[in-house]
Amino acid sequence: MSTPTNAFVDFKEVKSRVGILQVLERYDLLGLLKRSADRLSGPCPLHQGTNPTQFRVSVSRNCFNCFGTCGRGGNVIDFVSLREGISFRDAALLLQEWFMPDKVTNRPAGTAPRQTKDASPRPSSQPLQPPPTVADDQDEEGENPPLSFALKALKPDHPYLTERGLTEATIASYGIGYCARGCLRGHVAIPIRNRDGALTGYIGRWPGDPPSGQGKYKLPKGFRKNREVFNxxxxxxxxxxxxxxxxxxxxxxxxxxxxxxxxxxxxxxxxxxxxxxxxxxxxxxxxxxxxxxxxxxxxxxxxxxxxxxxxxxxxxxxxxxxxxxxxxxxxxxxxxxxxxxxxxxxxxx
Ligand SMILES: [Zn+2]
Structure with missing residues (x-):
């Protein structure tokens, strides 16, 4: 191996400077993949799959995922590591050699760049350019404010909770119970907390099949459940x-x-x-x-x-x-x- 094993490698920089399209192109794989806007899909080149949509790539996020047999996914370094059967670190060094010539300064004189099993070193036909940054969607990220009230006297011994397999310890630990009055009256209420542990809402579940015309779930007014991750x-x-x-x-x-x-x-x-x-x-x-x-x-x-x-x-x-x-x-x-x-x-x- 020509690259010194103690060579410094900045994984973050490799990930941000090398685009997934450059890597796929280098392996002559772009022809196998169909592109639509930001996404590419095709048969998985890692497990040599045949399903035409199992392997998917996001150009803006600079990553790939296989939804088939191998289930592999990750960034450009992961891809090269899996494709070549080499370590993550060696894959990053290889990417530096291929696409970041300014970084390859400490190869011993007279040694050639590493040969790989299915891609001979050749310059990329694409200019070095960082992948586009992921759109800033902060605006869609508004948080639920901590709730101004807490439901009182939730009954922890409702039979529906045992029916769903919850133990007494779980019910007590998460503060779950049947709500006899208040905005979730008639429902089992599960408190929802934000990452700092503050109560921001509840999921109200009708115990069993709800009366016709009524949904299984009820939420406090204004509570947006897609802003929370339970637990x-x-x-x-x-x-x-x-x-x-x-x-x-x-x-x-x-x-x-x-x-x-x-x-x-x-x-x-x-x-x-x-x-x-x-x-x-x-x-x-x-x-x-x-x-x-x-x-x-x-x-x-x-x-x-x-x-x-x-x-x-x-x-x-x-x-x-x-x-x-x-x-x-x-x-x-x-x-x-x-x-x-x-x-x-x-x-x-
Ligand atoms: Zn696969």
Missing amino acids: IDRVVHADSSDPILVVEGVFDCLHLVQLGFQATVAILGSSLSPRQETLIREAAGAKRPLYLLFDADEAGRKGASEAAMSLCSSSIVRIIDIGAYQPQPELLERSQVDALLKQYGALNP
């Missing part, structure tokens, strides 16, 4: 490198917490909002992988795919298809979750 207050402050499990619903989340997966959050629906994306990114940082366990239905699959594309530029993201076991995470047994995490979690076998 984020507990996950964000935990000093841990455990994966974070992301699910759709509150009951899915509480069920997985009860199974022992404390680092589970719920996005209170099947589509991830910009505000939720920010919250989950912050909680994950660079070291905690994100496993998306959405419902095994069309909305869940679509939601997981979109969420993965949003989150994969900063975190390792895996979509875990639970469909072989259950339609919803709330129904999974501990052994099934373990099997799924083992199946998808072996990042470096």
Whole structure:
């Protein structure tokens, strides 16, 4: 290997200066991919898949994800690392050699740049240009203010809560209960807290099938549930490198917490909002992988795919298809979750 192993490499700089299109072009893969606006899709070049839409790329976010067998995803360095079967660090060094000649100063004289198994060194036909920055969607990120009231005297012993499998300890710890009066009268109320632990709203669930013409859920007036990530207050402050499990619903989340997966959050629906994306990114940082366990239905699959594309530029993201076991995470047994995490979690076998 020509590149000194102790060479300094600034991963952040490599990620920001090398565009995913440059990398795909270098491997002669662009012809296999269909482009529409910011997205490219095609068969997965990492597991040599044949499904024509399983491999997806976001140009603006500078990342890729496979929604098929290999389930791999990540940034430009991840791609080269997987494609070449080399370490993340070696992949970054290789990208420097290919696209950042100004950075390659300490190669010993007389040594050639590294040859790779399916791309001989050649100059890129594209100018070095940083990928466009992701649109600033701060405006859509307005937060819910802390609630000016708290529902009093929620009854923790309503049979619906046991029917949904919640234990007494969970009910008490999360302050859940049946609301006999107030804005969520007739509903089971689940308190929603922001990342700092302040109460910002409730999810009201009718216990059982609601009367005709009435929805299953009710929210306090003005409360926007897509600005909150349930359980984020507990996950964000935990000093841990455990994966974070992301699910759709509150009951899915509480069920997985009860199974022992404390680092589970719920996005209170099947589509991830910009505000939720920010919250989950912050909680994950660079070291905690994100496993998306959405419902095994069309909305869940679509939601997981979109969420993965949003989150994969900063975190390792895996979509875990639970469909072989259950339609919803709330129904999974501990052994099934373990099997799924083992199946998808072996990042470096
Ligand atoms: Zn793949």
